[in-house]
Amino acid sequence: MNPALEELSNQYPSALREYCNGGGEAALLRAYQLGRGAVAAGVSALEVGTVHQEALVSALVETLALAESAPIARRATEFFAECLAPFELTRRGFQEAHAALRDLNQGLERRLSAALQDFESAQDELLEQKRMETLKNDFISVISHEVRTPLTSIHGALNLLKSGLGGELNPQGQRLLDAAYRNSQRLVRLVNDLLDLQRIESGTMTFNLRPVDLRSLLEQAIEASQAHAGPLGIKLVLQGAPTGARVRVDSDRMMQVMTNLLSNAAKFSPRGETVVVEASRHNSGLRVGVTDRGPGVPEEFHERIFQKFAQAASSDRGGSGLGLSITKAIVEHMSGRVGFQSEPGRTTFYFDLPEWRRTVSRGKASENTWPAGR
Amino acid sequence: METHGLAGEGLGKHVARRTLKRILLVEDDPDIQTVTSMALGSFGGYTVHVCGSAEEAIESAAEFLPDLILLDVMMPGMDGMDTLRVLREIPETASTPVIFLTARVQPADVAKYKELDSLAVIRKPFEPTALVETIQDIWIRYHDSAH
Numbered sequence: 001m002n003p004a005l006e007e008l009s010n011q012y013p014s015a016l017r018e019y020c021n022g023g024g025e026a027a028l029l030r031a032y033q034l035g036r037g038a039v040a041a042g043v044s045a046l047e048v049g050t051v052h053q054e055a056l057v058s059a060l061v062e063t064l065a066l067a068e069s070a071p072i073a074r075r076a077t078e079f080f081a082e083c084l085a086p087f088e089l090t091r092r093g094f095q096e097a098h099a100a101l102r103d104l105n106q107g108l109e110r111r112l113s114a115a116l117q118d119f120e121s122a123q124d125e126l127l128e129q130k131r132m133e134t135l136k137n138d139f140i141s142v143i144s145h146e147v148r149t150p151l152t153s154i155h156g157a158l159n160l161l162k163s164g165l166g167g168e169l170n171p172q173g174q175r176l177l178d179a180a181y182r183n184s185q186r187l188v189r190l191v192n193d194l195l196d197l198q199r200i201e202s203g204t205m206t207f208n209l210r211p212v213d214l215r216s217l218l219e220q221a222i223e224a225s226q227a228h229a230g231p232l233g234i235k236l237v238l239q240g241a242p243t244g245a246r247v248r249v250d251s252d253r254m255m256q257v258m259t260n261l262l263s264n265a266a267k268f269s270p271r272g273e274t275v276v277v278e279a280s281r282h283n284s285g286l287r288v289g290v291t292d293r294g295p296g297v298p299e300e301f302h303e304r305i306f307q308k309f310a311q312a313a314s315s316d317r318g319g320s321g322l323g324l325s326i327t328k329a330i331v332e333h334m335s336g337r338v339g340f341q342s343e344p345g346r347t348t349f350y351f352d353l354p355e356w357r358r359t360v361s362r363g364k365a366s367e368n369t370w371p372a373g374r
Numbered sequence: 375m376e377t378h379g380l381a382g383e384g385l386g387k388h389v390a391r392r393t394l395k396r397i398l399l400v401e402d403d404p405d406i407q408t409v410t411s412m413a414l415g416s417f418g419g420y421t422v423h424v425c426g427s428a429e430e431a432i433e434s435a436a437e438f439l440p441d442l443i444l445l446d447v448m449m450p451g452m453d454g455m456d457t458l459r460v461l462r463e464i465p466e467t468a469s470t471p472v473i474f475l476t477a478r479v480q481p482a483d484v485a486k487y488k489e490l491d492s493l494a495v496i497r498k499p500f501e502p503t504a505l506v507e508t509i510q511d512i513w514i515r516y517h518d519s520a521h
Contacts, residue, residue, distance in 0.1 A: 149403060149498065159503050165412065188499050204482075
């Protein structure tokens with residue numbers, strides 16, 4: 001039995017008996033308080049009512065003649081009912097509210113735990129991503145130092161041998177030395193490109209944006225790439241550029257982009273061909289295209305040509321496989337976009353940049369560009 | 375050849391008294407020592423003193439009195455940056471121009487070199503045949519801005 005009900009059963013009859021024996025309203029109130037306490041402790045109104053009825057009957061039987069007892073019994077029961085009823089209602093209300101709250105809580109808990117699970121798995125994913133990012137950066141850091149150090153000696157020694165410091169080599173020796181030097185250069189390029197890409201991706205590459213004349217920038221780029229294209233028997237020409245057109249770019253990065261596109265174009269062109277650079281107004285911006293006469297980009301390779309290490313296996317010509325993805329990242333960083341059109345015998349890689357139309361750029365003529373990058 | 379020119383900062387502090395003749399090369403890797411000193415000696419005709427550690431460099435710098443110090447960054451024991459701080463405490467090398475030679479060219483590293491009193495950073499690997507020209511360019515820039 002509920003301990004509260006047991007206590008009520010023990011104490012209530014005596015209180016009611018006292019009332020019936022002339023104890024007055026105070027005795028009735030004490031009985032009521034016992035009942036109310038029991039309800040508050042979780043005994044139902046019906047159970048309290050039963051205790052009341054039994055106590056009343058036994059009290060009346062003990063103390064009074066039946067005729068006298070009727071109004072007293074009625075009064076006691078009425079008082080009891082009047083006092084207890086609202087309280088019972090309230091209790092029921094509480095129970096209902098409690099039940100509703102409990103349901104609501106359970107719903108909330110379910111949603112909360114689902115959300116928590118989502119959050120935790122998202123957090124795990126993020127941590128994993130961070131871990132991979134750290135791993136990648138560590139790896140590049142290792143490449144950056146541990147590979148550069150031996151490469152400095154290898155490349156340096158080959159460079160000095162090629163300069164004739166070790167004396168004249170026979171033709172076979174010279175061919176071997178050339179091969180070693182060429183491939184050491186390639187390795188140097190790969191290490192530098194990896195670092196560049198890591199700097200772009202981590203957002204630590206600095207861009208010193210300034211308005212520059214597009215035509216002179218292209219002329220400089222062609223000039224700088226002649227040394228590379230000449231030995232391949234490739235001519236580089238600037239076919240046209242809108243006069244006075246300016247773009248707001250980092251000149252060094254822009255040179256990197258042009259050098260990359262020109263060296264690709266020269267690399268894939270048949271000996272004796274011409275690589276054409278052309279700039280024009282396109283839509284509302286400027287388009288610079290570099291066109292070669294090479295075999296074209298294989299169809300199956302179109303989708304991922306700007307991805308890292310996407311170099312077509314069949315056309316491995318000594319690049320790092322990172323040049324075009326670096327080019328894309330740099331151009332996009334300067335609010336531009338890259339693209340290409342390719343068919344056998346004619347491939348154009350292009351980039352679009354917004355035209356810089358402001359007339360006077362005042363102030364800083366010589367910004368400190370340290371670190372100047374490469 | 376890849377360099378980071380240090381435009382402006384700190385240059386005025388030095389007063390170039392002599393033409394570039396004596397170079398102190400501080401480099402722990404013996405093979406890089408060979409390649410670099412050979413290039414500097416053969417192509418530039420410089421007098422090159424090679425030190426394999428920071429401690430050795432600190433000991434001999436005051437005696438050798440270099441016009442220029444080429445300083446590797448990553449060395450066992452004291453690194454290049456701390457070496458530079460110590461060299462600045464020695465009266466004989468307090469204002470000797472320094473060029474860092476380093477394989478560590480991550481942006482965070484470069485930011486650290488920038489804070490130090492150096493002329494430039496030459497990134498490894500470099501072309502030894504072009505090293506002399508690069509150093510001469512830096513030397514001339516340094517002269518021009520010091521006067």
